[in-house]
Amino acid sequence: MIPTNLVVHQQSKVLELTYENGSTYCLPFELLRVLSPSAEVQGHGPGQETLQTGKRDVLITSLEPVGHYALKPTFSDGHDSGLFTWDYLYKLCENQEQLWLTHLEKLAAAGLDRDAPMTKQGHSCGSH
Template sequence: MSTRPTDIRIRKQSRLLQLVYADGQVWELPFELLRVWSPSAEVRGHGAGPGTLQTGKRDVLVTGAEMIGNYALKLTFSDGHDSGLYSWDYLWDLGEHQDDYWQRYLQRLEQEGGRRESGPQQHF
């Protein structure tokens, strides 16, 4: 089975990247998830370890998508990030394990005191 989607749609209103496959599988990946799990060195780091925690990405948008050869999608985000190449296998993995990736991100935010919202934290 090919992990290359037959149709790709950017759903700006719902903030989802929709991937449709020949076998009928459909993944809807939130922009925030795609941004915080970007495969770029900026996010992943250059070696072993958890990489750089991405915070304040709740409202990020995908502003562009470009096919890279026959193997990947390059996404551009509203915060200027555009260095991640999302291979077809990686996008499939994000779709198939979306809940796990999301929980790992939320746990890391909690452990490191990060927030999904952008801007200064308010203290009352």
């Protein structure tokens, strides 16, 4: 489902999406950043995810359309490799509460704090 309207709210740090059926959702920038569909965050297969921390104050500095199927946000921490398809954005809208709780549970299980700075981890792609 493609949103009929998008608004980036820098003050409240949310991306507002409105759909044809009248539904409006506000996705926090932090949620978008920690659940970025990029390989840097998701890895290249199950169990290869990199838990994201220290993203509470991240901003979206730009938002570009990619064809007719996705958005590419650039975040203030430099992350810009996530392509958010319309389907993925809608999934985040519909399930954001559960997805956020799952993220917090994963952090707790790993002994990480939401606001801890990210540590540099080895990347198998050789991009860092």
